[in-house]
Amino acid sequence: MGKQRVIVIGATGAAGQNVVESLANHPWFELSALAASSRSAGMTYEKAIEDARFFEKTPGNEVLAMKVIDVEKASPRDYDLAFSALPSEVANVQEPRFAEHVPVISTASAYRYEPDVPILLPDVNPKHAKLIKTQKEKRGWEGFICPGPNCTTVGLVVSLKPLIDAYGVRAIHVVSEQSLSGAGEKGLRLDSTYRKSVEMNVLPYIEGEEGKVEKETNKILGRLSGDGIKEAGIIVGATCTRVHVQTVHTEAVYVDTKKPCSAEEAKETMRSYVNEAQKLKLPSMPEKTIKVFDEPEMPQPKLHRQYGGDVTLVGRLRKDPVFKNGLAYIVTSDNLDKGAGGGAVQSAEYLKAMKYF
Numbered sequence: 001m002g003k004q005r006v007i008v009i010g011a012t013g014a015a016g017q018n019v020v021e022s023l024a025n026h027p028w029f030e031l032s033a034l035a036a037s038s039r040s041a042g043m044t045y046e047k048a049i050e051d052a053r054f055f056e057k058t059p060g061n062e063v064l065a066m067k068v069i070d071v072e073k074a075s076p077r078d079y080d081l082a083f084s085a086l087p088s089e090v091a092n093v094q095e096p097r098f099a100e101h102v103p104v105i106s107t108a109s110a111y112r113y114e115p116d117v118p119i120l121l122p123d124v125n126p127k128h129a130k131l132i133k134t135q136k137e138k139r140g141w142e143g144f145i146c147p148g149p150n151c152t153t154v155g156l157v158v159s160l161k162p163l164i165d166a167y168g169v170r171a172i173h174v175v176s177e178q179s180l181s182g183a184g185e186k187g188l189r190l191d192s193t194y195r196k197s198v199e200m201n202v203l204p205y206i207e208g209e210e211g212k213v214e215k216e217t218n219k220i221l222g223r224l225s226g227d228g229i230k231e232a233g234i235i236v237g238a239t240c241t242r243v244h245v246q247t248v249h250t251e252a253v254y255v256d257t258k259k260p261c262s263a264e265e266a267k268e269t270m271r272s273y274v275n276e277a278q279k280l281k282l283p284s285m286p287e288k289t290i291k292v293f294d295e296p297e298m299p300q301p302k303l304h305r306q307y308g309g310d311v312t313l314v315g316r317l318r319k320d321p322v323f324k325n326g327l328a329y330i331v332t333s334d335n336l337d338k339g340a341g342g343g344a345v346q347s348a349e350y351l352k353a354m355k356y357f
């Protein structure tokens with residue numbers, strides 16, 4: 001069987017560039033079209049991204065020379081699969097237009113909170129993919145929409161999942177230090193007013209972010225029940241800040257487990273975690289998705305990519321006196337790779353391996 005034809009919609013933005021990078025030389029998927037707004041349509045991909053280019057590796061000259069097309073003019077039936085990295089308000093219109101015909105794997109929040117839509121992270125909640133069947137029946141679509149989480153929620157839920165399985169979790173508080181690339185083009189363009197306001201600074205507020213972390217954590221860590229998801233019922237408090245770091249989000253996490261555990265037990269629980277999706281040996285899924293450090297100087301956003309953009313790094317794990325069964329740790333997660341493009345490609349691989357398309 002030949003490779004599946006893929007269109008990336010929102011391909012010129014920060015998340016879209018990571019989708020494109022994550023699809024380079026993919027064994028199952030072939031980049032057939034790159035789409036963005038009418039501003040970029042008609043330009044080569046290289047030209048369209050020149051002011052906010054974020055590739056770590058070049059996606060290759062052939063990809064850079066592709067002509068960007070206008071999302072609104074793209075015909076969904078020309079492709080087997082779509083990846084969406086559009087702003088939410090545009091995704092709201094374009095994603096269902098594509099999903100009528102083909103699967104849409106999305107980095108946008110537009111559909112995350114719909115009861116028949118999973119927020120999928122195969123290494124955390126693979127069973128939630130079953131909701132896709134309900135979604136297709138209910139909406140009468142040939143395809144479906146499957147979003148991933150907000151980039152700040154990713155590192156949090158990946159690191160919490162082993163603790164929940166082993167000890168249960170009653171409450172958490174998280175303080176994020178989010179990177180510039182998490183703000184998309186406005187965080188990446190050197191001349192943007194937003195970027196300049198973060199330089200040598202910390203912004204204490206990111207609009208909408210704290211609510212997303214609180215809501216998504218409980219949906220992702222909840223369990224599938226009938227035609228929906230029963231939320232996990234964890235008390236979640238979040239403080240989200242923007243810092244002068246190019247990419248990779250850092251979070252200080254404070255957890256109250258239901259059963260007590262020592263710091264060493266919690267570390268071992270995270271280190272040994274493997275779920276059924278990881279056992280499938282998908283092309284882009286590492287064998288272990290969490291790496292735990294004993295060294296107090298790790299993890300750091302600047303050093304994160306040495307270990308891979310698809311791995312969640314945990315360090316400073318210790319007992320904390322604030323909660324009854326308190327644990328505290330620092331987590332770093334690559335907001336563009338695991339948090340957007342790489343995570344989306346892992347979801348597509350999982351769904352294909354499980355024959356959802």
Ligand SMILES: NC(=O)c1ccc[n+]([C@@H]2O[C@H](COP(=O)([O-])OP(=O)(O)OC[C@H]3O[C@@H](n4cnc5c(N)ncnc54)[C@H](OP(=O)(O)O)[C@@H]3O)[C@@H](O)[C@H]2O)c1
Binds near residue numbers: 035087150
């Ligand atoms: N950045 C992250 O770390 C991250 C992580 C996870 C999820 N996300 C989500 O991913 C999505 C994209 O975020 P981003 O940070 O990549 O944003 P971005 O850098 O601003 O990119 C936005 C993309 O959407 C296109 N676009 C904008 N308005 C459009 C319109 N009216 N019609 C068609 N295309 C349009 C842009 O095309 P032009 O270049 O032609 O304007 C660009 O390709 C958002 O929903 C965001 O919440 C982002």
